[in-house]
Amino acid sequence: VDNPSKLTLISGDTDIMVGVNLGKFQPQKIVDLHRIREFTCISRDNGLITIGARATLSDVLDNEEVRRSFPALTEAVRQMCSTPIRNVATLVGNVCTASPIADAIPPLLAYDATVVVQSIKGTRQVPLRDWFKSYRKTALGHDEVIVAIEIPIIDCLASFEKTGKRKTLDIATVNSALAVQVKKGHFETVRLFFGGVAAVPFEAEMTSEFLIGKEAGEAVIYEASRIAAKEISPLSDVRGSLEFRRQLAANHIIKHFTKLMPSLFE
């Protein structure tokens, strides 16, 4: 290929076509990844689940290994789009679009996923937390294609939350995912990510650091929810004001822990 920067890769085409239909984007040359059979595979090996670039959201949802190992990702995908869109849209397309409100991204970050990228120069692996450079800009080079997402199978409690204007079939105002490991009643690791609160998916590091080492309890979780609300500085837009998004972020923390550790709230 003479000039790879002029190529547009398409997979399910559910994001690209929105821009084309609105007249905002006119691809010059299209490379359709549709028929690359190897890309559709979801496999498990060496403590990792590898989701191929052409695996659709429905493939992800239907996969028993994924459902068992990554319930927060499964929940996110279940709440995405509608069945007809999920039947063609891919997980990798969601990661590539890099929308700050993409639903699959917070759980993939919470599970510490890695993006596997290939070009004629070879293959490289980019931790998803290093993937997002600025608003909808990623670490993908012009001559590269994503071949898969790898997710390590970690023994943790994990949850996904999404709040939109409607309960279903809506994009998120704020979404979030939390993965925690608890040892002897104390938080050992905490990975907390929000969408819809910044130009790129946001890691709530202050909240996580506050929780790590603390004994799990209702008061600690309420304090964490206040820290999360202060830690983010979202923009106000048609989907919600800064104050509303802060309140949603705080509510999400309570909802995550109510689901994951209900006995703390009895």
Ligand SMILES: Cc1cc2nc3c(=O)[nH]c(=O)nc-3n(C[C@H](O)[C@H](O)[C@H](O)COP(=O)(O)OP(=O)(O)OC[C@H]3O[C@@H](n4cnc5c(N)ncnc54)[C@H](O)[C@@H]3O)c2cc1C
């Ligand atoms: C009606 C509707 C509802 C939706 N609802 C939701 C929702 O609830 N939540 C949500 O998060 N999203 C939603 N979306 C957005 C969209 O469906 C998802 O982002 C989807 O996962 C995109 O996947 P795709 O395969 O269609 O991507 P495509 O449109 O094919 O591609 C998206 C981007 O990824 C790039 N790309 C694709 N594959 C590769 C690859 N292998 N290597 C490198 N680059 C690649 C493309 O060049 C493009 O930039 C919705 C879209 C529609 C139309």
